[in-house]
Amino acid sequence: MQIIKDQQIIDDNWQSLADDDELATGDISVSLNRWQQEKPKLLAHDGRLGIRINPADTVTDFADDLDKIALVELDFPDFADGRLFTHAWLLRSRYGYQGEIRATGNYMPDQVFYLSRVGVNAFKPAKTGHLPVELGYLNDFTVNYQASAVN
Amino acid sequence: MYQYNEIDQTLVNERVAQFRRQTEKYLQGELADEQFRALRLRNGLYIQTHAPMLRVAIPYGLLSSAQVRKLAHIARTYDKNYCHFTTRQNVQYNWPKLEQVPDILAELATVQMHAIQTSGNCMRNTTSDHFAGIAVDELEDPRPYCEIIRQWTTLHPEFDYLPRKFKIAVSGALHDRAATQFHDIGVHLVKNDAGETGFKILVGGGLGRTPIIGQVIRPYLEKKHLLSYLEAILRIYNLFGRRDNKYKARIKILVKETGMKKFTDMVEAEWQQIKDGMELGDGRIAAIKGHFTLPDYAADAADDLSFGQYLQDNPAFATWYKQNTVSHKIPGYRAVVLSLKAPEVAPGDTTDAQLDAVADLADQFSFGEVRVTHRQNLVFADVKQANLFGLWQQLVTLNLATPNIGTVTDMICCPGLDFCSLANASSIGIAKEINEALDDMDYLHDIGDVKINMSGCMNGCAHQSVGHIGILGVDKKGAEWYQLTLGGSSENEAAIGERLGPAVAKNEVTQAITTILDVYIKQRLEEESFLDMVKRVGIDPFKEQVYANH
Numbered sequence: 001m002q003i004i005k006d007q008q009i010i011d012d013n014w015q016s017l018a019d020d021d022e023l024a025t026g027d028i029s030v031s032l033n034r035w036q037q038e039k040p041k042l043l044a045h046d047g048r049l050g051i052r053i054n055p056a057d058t059v060t061d062f063a064d065d066l067d068k069i070a071l072v073e074l075d076f077p078d079f080a081d082g083r084l085f086t087h088a089w090l091l092r093s094r095y096g097y098q099g100e101i102r103a104t105g106n107y108m109p110d111q112v113f114y115l116s117r118v119g120v121n122a123f124k125p126a127k128t129g130h131l132p133v134e135l136g137y138l139n140d141f142t143v144n145y146q147a148s149a150v151n
Numbered sequence: 152m153y154q155y156n157e158i159d160q161t162l163v164n165e166r167v168a169q170f171r172r173q174t175e176k177y178l179q180g181e182l183a184d185e186q187f188r189a190l191r192l193r194n195g196l197y198i199q200t201h202a203p204m205l206r207v208a209i210p211y212g213l214l215s216s217a218q219v220r221k222l223a224h225i226a227r228t229y230d231k232n233y234c235h236f237t238t239r240q241n242v243q244y245n246w247p248k249l250e251q252v253p254d255i256l257a258e259l260a261t262v263q264m265h266a267i268q269t270s271g272n273c274m275r276n277t278t279s280d281h282f283a284g285i286a287v288d289e290l291e292d293p294r295p296y297c298e299i300i301r302q303w304t305t306l307h308p309e310f311d312y313l314p315r316k317f318k319i320a321v322s323g324a325l326h327d328r329a330a331t332q333f334h335d336i337g338v339h340l341v342k343n344d345a346g347e348t349g350f351k352i353l354v355g356g357g358l359g360r361t362p363i364i365g366q367v368i369r370p371y372l373e374k375k376h377l378l379s380y381l382e383a384i385l386r387i388y389n390l391f392g393r394r395d396n397k398y399k400a401r402i403k404i405l406v407k408e409t410g411m412k413k414f415t416d417m418v419e420a421e422w423q424q425i426k427d428g429m430e431l432g433d434g435r436i437a438a439i440k441g442h443f444t445l446p447d448y449a450a451d452a453a454d455d456l457s458f459g460q461y462l463q464d465n466p467a468f469a470t471w472y473k474q475n476t477v478s479h480k481i482p483g484y485r486a487v488v489l490s491l492k493a494p495e496v497a498p499g500d501t502t503d504a505q506l507d508a509v510a511d512l513a514d515q516f517s518f519g520e521v522r523v524t525h526r527q528n529l530v531f532a533d534v535k536q537a538n539l540f541g542l543w544q545q546l547v548t549l550n551l552a553t554p555n556i557g558t559v560t561d562m563i564c565c566p567g568l569d570f571c572s573l574a575n576a577s578s579i580g581i582a583k584e585i586n587e588a589l590d591d592m593d594y595l596h597d598i599g600d601v602k603i604n605m606s607g608c609m610n611g612c613a614h615q616s617v618g619h620i621g622i623l624g625v626d627k628k629g630a631e632w633y634q635l636t637l638g639g640s641s642e643n644e645a646a647i648g649e650r651l652g653p654a655v656a657k658n659e660v661t662q663a664i665t666t667i668l669d670v671y672i673k674q675r676l677e678e679e680s681f682l683d684m685v686k687r688v689g690i691d692p693f694k695e696q697v698y699a700n701h
Contacts, residue, residue, distance in 0.1 A: 055394075080189060080272070082312030086389050089309050094424065108186050110173060117308035141165045143158045145302040 002131060005100065005122040007138060009131050012124070014071060016052060016104070029073050032057045035065070043068065052104075055083035059090045066097050074120065076105035085118050092119030092149040109133050113140040119149035152213050152520060153298050153442040155263040162306065163260045166267055170194050171253035178250060193273060193311065195266030196252055197572075204570070205244045205252060206269040207259060211279035211297040211321070212240035212523040216510040219521055221262040223506035229255050234506075236491060236499040238563055238614055239318070240278050240523045241269055245570050272400075273311045274304035274385070278320045280328045281524040284443060285532050287480050291340045291348055293323035295439040296377065299431065300338075303378050310385045314392035315400035317385070318357075330525060330641035332356050332365045333617060335402045336384060343371045350377060354384060354414075355406035360609045362616040362647045363403040368415050374436060376422075379429035383422035387414070446518040446533055452483025455537035467554075468543050474554040474596065476539065483536050487517075489529040489546060490553040490561065494586040497579040498564040499527035508549050516542050526563055526602075528556065558595040559603055559668065560586050563614060567607030567624065568631070574607035576624025576631035576657070581605060584661045589668075598668055601681045604639075617641040619682050620667060621648040622660065631657045637667070637693060638685040652694050663697045670696050 003012040014027045019034050023041075029050030035042065042049055050071030051062055062069075072091060074084040084103075091097040102122035103115050112123055112134045123134050155163070170190075177187040188198075195206035207222075214222075222242060226234045229251055235243045247255060259265055268275055277300045284292040300319055304310075310317075320329040323340040331337030337353035350372045356365025372380055384402075392405045406414050462469045477486040489509065491499050501509075509529065513521050516538050517531035524530060529551075534542060546552035555561050562585070565571065567578030582605060589595060604618030608625075615621035621636035633655055636648030655663050670693050675684050685693075 079186070080312050081394060082272075082310065082314075082389055083394075085309045085312065086386055108189070110169075110186070110190055111312075114306075114308035114311055140169050141162065141306065143161045143165070144308075145162070145305055146307055148308075 002128065003102070003122055003124045004131060004135055004138075005102075007135070009135060014048075014050060016050075016073065027070070029071055032062060035062065039065075050100075053084075053087060055081040055087075057087070059087050059095070063095050066091070066095055066099070069099060071100045071102060072097070073102050073104050074107075076103065076107040079106055079108045079111060085114065088115065088120050089118040089149045109137055112137045117144065117146075117148045152215060153210075153294075153439070159263070159302075160260075163263070163265045163267075166194075166265060166306070167253060167256045167260050170256060174249065174253050189271065192271035193268055194252075194256070195269035196249075197270060202246045203249050203252065205247045205255065205266060206237070207242050207244070207264060207266045208269050208276045209240050209242060209264075209523050210301045211277055211283070211294055212281050212525075213294065214521045214523065215262070216513045216519040216521065218262045218264055219506050219510040219513065221258060221264065223503040223510070225255055225258060226503040226506065232504075233500050233502045235497070235566065236501070236523050236527050236529070238525050238527060238565075238612060239276060240281075240525055241276055242523070243566075245566070267305055268311075270316070271311075272313045272315050272317075274307060274313070274317045274319065276318075277301050277304065278318070278329055278334075278525060280322050280324055281522045281530050282328060282477065282486055282532070283323060284445075285479050285481070285484075285486055286324045286326075286328075287478055288325040289323050289480070290325070290342065291323045292440075292443055293321040293338075293340060294443050295436065296338065296340075296350075296374075297321050298439050298442065299377065299436070300381065303381070307385075310389055313385075313389055314394045315397060315402075317388070317402065319381070325643075327641075327643050327645075328525075330614070330617070332645040333358050333362070333614070333641055334365065336381065337365050338377075341371065347373075349373050350380075352380060352384075354418075355403040355411075356645075357401050357403040358611045358614050358616055359401070360398055360611070361401075361403065362611070363407065364645045364647070365403075366406070366411050368411075368418060375430045375432070376426055377431060379426040380418075380422055382425060382429065383418050386421055387417050391417075448481045448484065448533070449535060452481070452535045452537070455483065455535070458536045458539055461540040465540075468540060470592065470596070471543055471552055471554040472539065474558070475552065475556045476534075479533070481533075485534055485536060485539060487531040487534050487539070487542065487546075488524070488556045489531065489551040490555055491528050491551070492555055492561050492586075493550045493553045494560070494590060495583065496550070497566075498562050498582055501529075505549055505551065508545075509551070512542065512545060526561060528561070554592060555595060557600050557602075559589055559598055559601045559664075560595060561602070563602070563604040563618070565606050565612040571607060571612075573610055574624065575609075575626035576607050576633065578605045578607040578613065578622075578624060581622065581624075581633070581657070581660050585664055588661045588665055598671065599680060601668070601671075602640075603664070614641060615639075616647050617645070618648060619685070620664065622664075625654055627654065633657065633660045635660075635663060635667075635697070637690050638682065640682060649690050651690055652698055655697075666696050667693050 027048040048070040052073040176182040320334040321338040339351040352369040353365035522530040568574040605622040606613040606615040617639040635651040639648030
């Protein structure tokens with residue numbers, strides 16, 4: 001599986017686990033709910049950890065754990081739900097999160113530029129064929145009126 | 152007025168390229184309808200009853216003559232020789248071809264214009280007072296702050312997918328001509344006790360289905376904090392505004408459901424965290440102000456005496472002068488309102504030929520600038536009194552001098568069922584009928600200030616709920632009916648109109664309006680305006696007469 005990360009197409013080995021999946025070996029991401037329920041067990045896991053959030057989640061609920069996780073996945077149920085843009089901005093600008101923030105799910109390729117401006121640095125397109133397209137769209141604009149979340 | 156620098160121009164050019172790509176992908180079948188819809192709306196493009204409709208932004212209603220000529224050129228080349236000015240100081244084309252829209256945007260970019268964020272659930276064009284910079288009752292020119300807000304809102308990455316559309320209006324005068332109390336955010340320039348100028352911030356106003364008057368969230372905000380405060384409001388709205396029901400998604404509903412106190416606390420807490428990092432420097436404000444310097448006014452403009460003679464000799468000119476010109480803070484100058492409400496013309500419509508002529512007249516008489524009002528007229532802001540007679544003669548030949556500004560026939564009207572896919576009922580036809588019934592100018596001037604606002608559906612684009620007389624088209628079992636309201640106002644004493652009674656049939660609307668005006672004429676006290684009388688007597692005397700034969 002390939003994704004875009006830091007303006008490059010790279011191989012990706014993260015596994016996104018459903019709430020009833022067994023813990024797999026390697027790097028895994030789980031829902032915020034599962035994180036909250038099974039934190040001790042997850043922290044004992046051999047591999048890196050990620051949290052998957054949806055628009056209704058609250059960033060402050062896991063802000064204290066950010067040093068323990070290497071990935072936050074923004075899971076778009078609907079491209080029109082702009083709350084995830086604010087979640088990304090809060091993670092980067094307010095909580096100084098340095099790990100990977102990855103857009104997944106039903107976002108639009110045409111949104112990657114804005115997403116990159118609020119702190120998203122990785123993209124997992126719905127279709128693998130979109131990888132080069134999204135990589136190109138990251139450069140839609142060369143100028144801005146507002147500061148980016150990552151400076 | 153504001154002139155683009157290299158960054159502004161690059162941004163607009165890149166936006167054109169982006170939209171061209173999106174349109175091509177859509178036409179090639181590579182972009183789903185639903186996705187293209189979201190993208191095209193953020194560039195002002197609707198798919199309407201007959202054809203796409205393109206809404207072009209006119210930031211705070213200000214146009215140069217070169218921009219007006221470009222609007223004329225677009226009307227001629229890509230549309231049916233006309234365009235429509237809206238209640239939010241924008242302009243709309245009703246007949247562009249989808250595949251040509253990128254070319255239209257490229258043409259607009261050559262004169263520093265665009266259609267960015269003129270629709271969609273994002274921050275829209277910032278509107279303001281059409282007499283900004285010249286009004287006698289002005290504290291400070293609001294336009295530099297409008298421009299600062301325009302830049303901040305444009306392509307804001309975090310707030311482009313809000314729960315619903317979001318509108319900001321700015322006023323710098325004592326008299327609110329920008330309907331700031333009916334915007335998601337209203338910004339007023341005010342003085343504090345120490346005599347410093349800053350902003351009063353209102354939030355949660357809005358029209359549409361649930362008209363609500365905005366409330367003060369901060370009585371005084373230092374200028375340097377303008378953008379951080381707006382950002383705090385937007386962040387709270389983006390996170391907590393309802394997304395489950397589009398009719399409850401505006402910020403006014405969030406404020407109402409959360410409660411003003413709690414909402415204010417949330418905004419202030421957010422603001423505390425960002426305010427120090429987002430200050431507007433004095434240098435930045437001064438640089439933007441530098442774009443709005445006073446034109447080169449003639450010091451001897453008030454010395455001219457010919458103008459007084461024309462007023463005496465020509466009653467038609469005198470009537471127009473009284474009705475369609477406004478006092479100016481510089482002696483010897485007037486602001487002139489060009490009426491886009493001639494009988495037989497859909498309110499707010501102009502032709503390409505009129506626009507070209509308007510551009511020439513602006514160059515000749517008003518420092519090459521034109522403004523658009525939220526009541527759908529145009530303004531020459533800086534006309535020397537010595538030139539008023541000559542200008543008037545030319546406006547008469549252009550059908551732009553109907554002396555009806557501020558009268559009943561200066562109606563605000565949406566495109567209605569004739570053009571808009573959302574509408575339940577027509578509005579342009581009704582406007583025409585009312586115009587024909589009220590063609591006696593003496594009668595209109597006797598009635599005085601009565602604002603009729605008419606919308607073809609609940610979305611309320613023509614702000615019917617704040618019309619002194621509001622007319623709202625509704626669908627009743629496939630027939631067009633009209634609900635009337637009285638006593639609304641979008642100005643300082645903001646009020647939402649009260650419903651007169653059951654909706655009336657299409658062929659009874661004009662009769663109802665003339666009946667309402669007759670009741671006013673018969674029962675008013677000396678010098679009492681229509682709005683004051685409605686406040687004094689309530690709606691019953693009007694109701695009795697309008698429904699007398701039912």
